Amino acid sequence: MKQVLQVEDMSVTFELHQSEVHAVREMNFSLAQGETLAVVGESGSGKSQAFLAIMGLLAKNGRAEGRAMMGDINLIGMEPKQLDKHRGKDIAMIFQDPMTSLNPTLKIKTQLSEVLVKHRGFEQSQAVKSATEMLERVGIPEPAKRANAYPHELSGGMRQRVMIAMALLCQPKILIADEPTTALDVTVQAQMLDLFKTLTEDFGTALVLITHDLGVVAGVADRMMVMYGGRAVEKGTTDDLFYDPRHPYTLGLLHSTPHIAKRAERLDPIQGLPPSLEHLPKGCSFNPRCAFAFDRCLVERPPLAPTGNGREKACHYEGPMAYGKVA
Amino acid sequence: MAGITGKDALLTEYANRLETLDAPKGRSLTQDAVRRLVRNKAAVLSVFVVSFIILFAFIGPYLLPWTYDKIDWSNIRKGPDFDAGHFVGTDQNGRDMLARIMQGTQMSLIVAGVATLVSVIIGVIYGAVAGYFGGKVDAVMMRFVDIMYALPYILFVIILVVIFGRNPVLLFVGIGCLEWLTMARIVRGQTLSIKEREFVEAAKAGGAKPWTIIIRHIVPNLTGPVVIYATLTVPEIILTESFLSYLGLGVQEPQTSLGTLISFGSPVAETLPWMLIGPAVVLVSLLLCLTYIGDGLRDALDPKDR
Amino acid sequence: MDQTPINLLEIRDLKKTFSVSSGLFSRPLTLTALENINFSIRKGETLGIVGESGCGKSTLGRCILQLLAPDEGQVLWLGQDLTKLPAEEMRQRRADLQIIFQDPLASLNPRMTVGEIIADPLRTLRPELNKQERRARVLKIMEAVGLLPEMINRYPHEFSGGQAQRIGIARALITEPKLIVCDEPVSALDVSIQAQILNLLSELKDEFGLTLIFISHNLSVVRHVSDRILVLYLGRIVELATGDEIYEKPRHPYTRALLTAVPIPDPRLARQRNIDALKGEIPSPINPPSGCTFRTRCRFAKPYCAEHRPPLETIEDNRLVACHRWREIEVPEEAVLGA
Numbered sequence: 020m021k022q023v024l025q026v027e028d029m030s031v032t033f034e035l036h037q038s039e040v041h042a043v044r045e046m047n048f049s050l051a052q053g054e055t056l057a058v059v060g061e062s063g064s065g066k067s068q069a070f071l072a073i074m075g076l077l078a079k080n081g082r083a084e085g086r087a088m089m090g091d092i093n094l095i096g097m098e099p100k101q102l103d104k105h106r107g108k109d110i111a112m113i114f115q116d117p118m119t120s121l122n123p124t125l126k127i128k129t130q131l132s133e134v135l136v137k138h139r140g141f142e143q144s145q146a147v148k149s150a151t152e153m154l155e156r157v158g159i160p161e162p163a164k165r166a167n168a169y170p171h172e173l174s175g176g177m178r179q180r181v182m183i184a185m186a187l188l189c190q191p192k193i194l195i196a197d198e199p200t201t202a203l204d205v206t207v208q209a210q211m212l213d214l215f216k217t218l219t220e221d222f223g224t225a226l227v228l229i230t231h232d233l234g235v236v237a238g239v240a241d242r243m244m245v246m247y248g249g250r251a252v253e254k255g256t257t258d259d260l261f262y263d264p265r266h267p268y269t270l271g272l273l274h275s276t277p278h279i280a281k282r283a284e285r286l287d288p289i290q291g292l293p294p295s296l297e298h299l300p301k302g303c304s305f306n307p308r309c310a311f312a313f314d315r316c317l318v319e320r321p322p323l324a325p326t327g328n329g330r331e332k333a334c335h336y337e338g339p340m341a342y343g344k345v346a
Numbered sequence: 347m348a349g350i351t352g353k354d355a356l357l358t359e360y361a362n363r364l365e366t367l368d369a370p371k372g373r374s375l376t377q378d379a380v381r382r383l384v385r386n387k388a389a390v391l392s393v394f395v396v397s398f399i400i401l402f403a404f405i406g407p408y409l410l411p412w413t414y415d416k417i418d419w420s421n422i423r424k425g426p427d428f429d430a431g432h433f434v435g436t437d438q439n440g441r442d443m444l445a446r447i448m449q450g451t452q453m454s455l456i457v458a459g460v461a462t463l464v465s466v467i468i469g470v471i472y473g474a475v476a477g478y479f480g481g482k483v484d485a486v487m488m489r490f491v492d493i494m495y496a497l498p499y500i501l502f503v504i505i506l507v508v509i510f511g512r513n514p515v516l517l518f519v520g521i522g523c524l525e526w527l528t529m530a531r532i533v534r535g536q537t538l539s540i541k542e543r544e545f546v547e548a549a550k551a552g553g554a555k556p557w558t559i560i561i562r563h564i565v566p567n568l569t570g571p572v573v574i575y576a577t578l579t580v581p582e583i584i585l586t587e588s589f590l591s592y593l594g595l596g597v598q599e600p601q602t603s604l605g606t607l608i609s610f611g612s613p614v615a616e617t618l619p620w621m622l623i624g625p626a627v628v629l630v631s632l633l634l635c636l637t638y639i640g641d642g643l644r645d646a647l648d649p650k651d652r
Numbered sequence: 653m654d655q656t657p658i659n660l661l662e663i664r665d666l667k668k669t670f671s672v673s674s675g676l677f678s679r680p681l682t683l684t685a686l687e688n689i690n691f692s693i694r695k696g697e698t699l700g701i702v703g704e705s706g707c708g709k710s711t712l713g714r715c716i717l718q719l720l721a722p723d724e725g726q727v728l729w730l731g732q733d734l735t736k737l738p739a740e741e742m743r744q745r746r747a748d749l750q751i752i753f754q755d756p757l758a759s760l761n762p763r764m765t766v767g768e769i770i771a772d773p774l775r776t777l778r779p780e781l782n783k784q785e786r787r788a789r790v791l792k793i794m795e796a797v798g799l800l801p802e803m804i805n806r807y808p809h810e811f812s813g814g815q816a817q818r819i820g821i822a823r824a825l826i827t828e829p830k831l832i833v834c835d836e837p838v839s840a841l842d843v844s845i846q847a848q849i850l851n852l853l854s855e856l857k858d859e860f861g862l863t864l865i866f867i868s869h870n871l872s873v874v875r876h877v878s879d880r881i882l883v884l885y886l887g888r889i890v891e892l893a894t895g896d897e898i899y900e901k902p903r904h905p906y907t908r909a910l911l912t913a914v915p916i917p918d919p920r921l922a923r924q925r926n927i928d929a930l931k932g933e934i935p936s937p938i939n940p941p942s943g944c945t946f947r948t949r950c951r952f953a954k955p956y957c958a959e960h961r962p963p964l965e966t967i968e969d970n971r972l973v974a975c976h977r978w979r980e981i982e983v984p985e986e987a988v989l990g991a
Contacts, residue, residue: 036385061842062813160932174933175705204704204869206930209913231843234872234915238922257919275847276917277872279899286876288847292812371805375762544759548823550719552773553746562772566763 020051023192023225024073024110029085029095031065031072040296042068044249045323046085050193053219055226057240057257059233059272061293065249066229070195074112075102089193108138111186115198117178121170127154128166131185138189153184158214176207183214187222194218195227200235212239233276237261245269248294248304251323255330265332267309270340303335311336376569382646389642392635399632403451412442414449415600423618435620437610446602447624451632453603457518458583464522466576469529470568474560476530477537488534491527499524507595517596521586525579532571540567570647577640581633588629604629659728660831660863661716662692666725668708668715668887672938683938685711686887689725690964691972693831698857698864700878700895702871702910704934708887709867713833716865717749718742747777750824754836756816760808767804770794770822777827789826796859797822797852814845821852825860833865838873850877871914875899883907886937886945889964892972903973905950905981906930944976952977 031043043065050056060066072083073094087094089109094102114120122130131150135141141149147166154162157180170178179199186194196215200208216239218224228240236243236257243260245253245268253266264270271289291308294300303321306312315335323333383389412418412432421432422440434443476487506520540546541564549559588605590596597603604625611622666689671680685708693699701709714720716727718734727734729749734742750773753759760769770790774781781789791801797818808816817837824832834853838846854877857864868874874881874895881898883891883906891904902908909930916922932949935941944962947953957976964974975981 061844176933204934205871205910205913205915206704207933208915209930212915232915233843233917234922237917237919238915261917261919272843273917275844277847277850277870277876278917279872279875279911279914280916280921286847286851288851289844290848292814292845293842373810374765374807375809544753544755545761547714547719548751548753548759548820549761549772551717551746551749551751552823552827553743553776554772555743555776558776562764563761567761569763 020054022049023052023089024050025086025088026073027086027088029069029072029083029087031068031077031081031083033078034080034082035297038297042081042249042296043072046251047323048244048251048254050225050227052192052225053223054242055215055219055228055240057236057243058227058229058246059231059236059243060246061231063248063293063296064246065296066246067197069246070112070197070227070229074106074110074195075099076112107134107186107191108189109191110193110195111189111191112195112197113179113182113186113199115201117175117182118170120182121178123170125169126166127168127170127173127181131166131181131188134185134188150184150188153188154181157181157184157187158210159184176203176210179203179207179211180214183211183218187218187224190222191224193225193227195229197229198231199228201230201232208235215239233261233272245272248299249296250304250333251331252305252334253330253332254323255328259328259330264340265326265330266334267311267336267340268305271308303333309336311338311340379643379646383642386642386645388638389646392638392642395631395635396639399451399628399635400455402628403448403455406448407445407452410442410445410448412445414441414445414602416445417441426620434624435618437618437621438614441600443620443624446607447604447628450602450604450607450625451628453597453601454584454587454605454629454632457521457587457603458580461518461522461525461583462576462579464519465525465529465579466572468523469526470533470565470572472526473530473533473535474537474564474568477534478541478556478560478564480538480541484534488531491530494524494527503590503595517590518583518587521583525583529572529575529579532575533568536568536571537564540564570644573647574640574644577636577643581636584629584633604632658694659692660695660730662726662728663689663716664726664728665690666712666715666727667723668711668720669723681938684887684940685937686715686722688888688964691882691889691892693863693865695830695863696861697879698866698877700874700881701865701867701884702869702874702881703884704910705869706886706934706937707884708937709869709884710835711887712884713751713835713865713867717746717751717833719751744777747773747827748830750827750829750832752817752820752824752832752834752837755840756813756820757808757811759820760816762808765805765807766794766799766811766819769808769819770826773823773827790822793822793826796825796856812845813841814848817841817845817849818852821849821856825856828860829862831863831865833867835867836869837866839868839870846873853877871910883910886934886940888945888974889972890946890974893970897968897971903967903971903978903981904946904975905952905977906946909949944974952981 026046026048029043029046030041033040033042046069048056058066068077071077072081073087075094075097077083083095085095089105092105094105128147128150131153132143132146135146135149136143151162151166154166159165159177159180165173165177173181200211203211212235215226219226228236230236240257243255243257244251245260245266247268253260253264253269260269261273264273268289274287275289277286289308294304300307302318303312303316306316309316321333321335323331325331407413417440418432418436419440421427421436423438424432424436426433426435432442436442437446472487476484502524503521506517510516510520546559546563549563584604587596587603588608591603591605592609597606607625608622608629611625615622666686668686670683670685672683673680689712701712703709711720715722718727722735729745734745737745767787767790770793771786774786774789790804794801794804799815799818799822808819811819837853838849841849850873853864856862866874866877878895880892880894882889883904885906891898891902891907898907899911902911912925913930916925930949935948941948943958943960947957954977960976962974962976964972967973967978
C-alpha cells in the first residue's frame with residue numbers, strides 16, 4: 020500500500036498568557052491510500068488540534084513541530100502561500116458544522132467552481148459543469164437546482180454533502196473529516212457513512228475520521244488511533260481494538276457506549292473527568308481514572324510501544340482486564 | 347459505583363463541616379472581566395487619569411484661593427501669575443481660570459453622570475420589558491421609540507428649557523430621557539437573544555414569574571453591553587452639553603461647564619490662549635480616556651470579540 | 653377512555669402549530685409541529701421519545717410542561733387538565749414537573765453561583781423556607797447528584813459539561829418533582845461522561861421514585877433507559893411500544909429504518925448489517941405529504957398511502973402503530989439489528 024501521509028514526532032503547543040499548553044505530543048502515524056483511520060478521543064484529547072496543525076489551520080497562538088510528510092513535502096512549518104497550493108488540492112478537511120465553512124452570501128456553484136478555477140485552472144463554465152457533476156456523485160438530488168441555491172436554503176445533511184463535494188473536487192489524496200456526522204440525524208448519518216465508504220473505495224481517498232462515536236468508527240474505519248490527554252494511547256486495527264482492547268481507556272470507552280442490541284442494566288463508565296491539558300496528572304495521564312493503575316503508573320509515563328501484530332499501546336499494565344473491572 | 351452518587355461517609359462528613367464553614371468563593375464573570383481589564387494598560391492608565399480629573403474637579407476648588415465667581419479687579423485678562431494665585435490666568439472679567447475649569451469640569455461630570463444614569467435606568471427596563479414580552483407589547487413599545495427617534499431633539503431641549511427653566515440638573519435629566527432610546531434598542535436586542543437561552547426556560551419551569559425572570563436572569567446578563575454603552579454615553583453627553591451651552595441653552599452664568607468655557611475661549615484664542623487651552627486639555631483627556639475605558643471594558647467583558 | 657389513577661400523565665388529542673412568517677407582505681404560514689398526540693405515562697416508568705430533528709419531540713416535552721401552550725387538546729396531570737389551569741396554580745404545580753436541558757452550560761445562568769442556581773426554584777415555589785433551610789437542601793441534593801459541597805459558591809463557567817449537567821439535574825430535583833422531562837440530556841457530553849449521567853439518572857429515578865420522559869435522537873441511549881418508546885415522525889405518533897418490542901419487532905417501516913441506521917459499536921456486526929438507508933430527508937412540516945406523511949420515504953408505500961392518513965391502531969397488547977400496511981410488512985427473522 021502506498022503511504023500518502025507520514026506523521027513523525029508531531030507536537031502542537033499553545034501559548035497562553037503565562038503558560039504553554041501542549042495540546043498534542045509525540046504523535047506518529049501513517050496513512051495509506053484508500054484507508055480509513057479513525058481518531059477517537061474525548062474533548063480536549065487533542066484529536067482535532069493535531070489535524071488542524073497538519074492543515075496549517077491552528078489558531079494564532081498555536082505552534083506545531085515535527086514532520087507531516089505528504090510524499091516528500093513536509094506540511095508542518097510550511098509558508099502559508101506554499102501550503103495553499105496543497106490545501107484543497109492534495110489534502111482537504113471538512114468540519115462538524117458545514118455552515119461555518121460555507122460562505123452564506125455565495126451560491127453553491129460559485130463556491131464549488133472557485134476551487135476548480137483556482138487549483139486546476141478550469142474555465143468558469145467547465146468548472147460549473149464539473150461542480151454539478153460532483154454534487155450528483157455525493158448523492159445530492161437535482162444537483163443543477165441545488166447548485167443555484169444559497170447554503171441556508173439547504174438542510175444540514177445536504178450542506179455536509181456540499182462540503183464533501185467541495186473537498187473532493189480536486190480529488191485530494193487525503194480527506195480529514197472532523198466529527199462530520201455529529202450534528203446529523205441517524206438516518207442522514209447512515210447515508211453519509213455510506214458515502215464515505217464509496218469515497219475511499221472509488222476515489223482511493225485516504226480518510227481520517229475524527230470522532231468520539233465508536234458506533235461510527237465500527238462501521239467505516241480500518242484502523243484506529245485512541246487519544247487521551249494529547250497523546251495516542253492505543254493504535255491498531257478496528258477489530259483488534261474493539262474485540263481485544265489492551266488499554267484501559269479503550270476498554271472504558273467501549274463500556275461507556277450504549278449498544279442498541281444489548282440492553283445492559285447499567286453502563287460501566289470510566290470514572291472521573293477528562294483531564295485539562297493544562298494540568299495533566301503526573302506519570303500516565305489516565306492514572307486517576309484507571310481501574311488498573313498501580314504505583315508505577317503514578318510516576319512513570321508509559322511510552323507508546325509495539326505489542327505485536329502492528330499494534331501499539333501506552334500502558335504499564337500487562338494483566339487481563341476483566342469486564343466490569345473498569346467500574 | 348460510590349463515586350457517582352457520592353454516598354461515601356467521608357463526603358457526608360465533609361458536607362456537614364461545610365455547613366458551618368464557608369465554601370471557597372468562585373470566580374464570577376465580573377471578577378474575570380476586571381482581571382482582563384487590569385491587563386489592558388491603556389484602560390488602566392485611563393482609569394487613573396479619569397479618577398484624577400474627578401478629584402481635580404471636586405476636591406480642587408477647596409485648595410484654591412479664588413472661587414469660580416470671584417472677580418479679581420486687579421487682574422483682568424492676565425496670563426498665568428503664580429504670585430497672585432492665578433495659576434492658569436484669568437478671564438475677561440478677572441475670574442480665576444483654574445477655579446472656573448474645576449467648576450466647569452464638575453458641572454460636566456455631574457450632568458454626564460446624571461443623564462447617563464437616567465438613560466441606563468429607563469433604557470434597560472424599557473428594553474428588557476419590550477424584548478422579554480415580545481409580540482404586540484414589543485411592537486407598540488418599539489414603535490414609540492422609533493417615533494421619538496424621528497423627532498428633532500434640539501426642539502425637545504428647547505421645550506424642556508421652557509418647561510424647567512434653565513436648571514442644569516433638570517435639563518440633563520431631560521437629555522438622559524432622550525438618550526435612553528439607543529440604550530433601549532440595544533437592550534431589547536440582547537434580551538431577545540437571552541430569553542431564548544435555556545436558563546430562562548429553566549427559570550420558567552422553576553415557577554418564576556416574568557418580573558423575577560427579568561430582574562434575576564435577564565438584567566444581570568445585560569451587564570456587558572450596558573456598561574460598554576454607558577461609558578460611551580458619558581462623552582456623548584459631555585459633547586451634547588458643550589453644544590447646548592454653545593447655543594446658550596446650557597448652564598447659566600456665573601456657573602460654567604467645559605463646553606461653555608471652550609465657547610468663550612475660542613474667539614479669543616489668539617490673544618488669551620490660556621482661556622482655551624485649559625478647558626480643552628481637560629475635555630480632550632476626559633473624552634479620550636472614557637473611550638479607552640469603554641474599549642477596554644468591551645474587550646474585558648466580551649473576550650470573544652477580539 | 654377509562655381513567656386509571658395509575659396514569660400520572662395523560663395526553664389527549666394534543667395539537668401545536670406555529671406560524672412562520674414567509675415575507676413582509678405574504679400571509680404567515682402554519683407549521684403543524686404536533687398533531688393527534690395521545691398517550692399516557694404510568695407512575696415510575698420511563699418513556700422514551702425518539703425521532704429525527706424537526707419531528708416535534710422537544711415541542712412535545714415543552715407542551716407537557718406548559719412551557720409552550722398547546723393549541724388544542726388536554727394535558728391531564730393526575731386527572732387535572734394543566735392547559736386550563738390558571739397561571740398562578742400552574743406555577744405552583746411546576747414543583748411536580750421539571751426539565752433537564754440538552755446544553756448543560758446554556759441552561760445555567762452565568763451570573764449566578766451553583767448554590768443560587770440550584771436554589772432558584774425553591775425561592776419561588778417554597779417561599780416559606782429560610783436561607784439556611786434552602787442551603788441545607790441544596791447541599792443535600794448536590795451530594796445526591798455527585799457534586800462536592802465545596803462547589804456551592806463557584807460559577808457555571810468553571811465547570812465541565814458533565815458537571816454542569818449534574819447542576820442542571822440538581823436544580824430539577826430540588827423541588828422534589830414527580831416527573832422530569834429530559835430533553836436530550838446527554839447528547840452534548842463526552843462518551844464516558846454520557847454513561848455516567850445515564851447511570852446517575854437511573855439511580856436518581858429509583859431513589860426519588862421519579863417518572864421520566866426521555867427525549868433523544870440517539871436510539872441506543874433511549875433503548876438503554878426506557879421502558880416504553882414513542883416514535884414521532886413529522887409531529888405524529890407512528891409507533892408506541894415497549895423498548896424490547898420496538899427493538900426486536902418494529903412494526904412501522906419508519907421505526908425499522910431508524911433502527912437500521914443506528915451505528916453499532918461492533919465492527920463485525922456493522923459489516924454484516926445490511927443497512928437499508930432511508931432515502932432523502934424529513935419533509936418540511938409546513939407542507940407535509942398528504943395521507944401518510946412517511947410515504948415519500950417509505951419503500952413499502954402504495955398509492956393509497958397518499959390518500960388516507962393511517963389511524964393510530966392498537967395492535968397486540970397495548971402497542972400502537974400508524975401504518976396501513978403493518979400486517980403485510982414482514983419483520984425479518986433475524987431482527988433488524990442483526991444481533
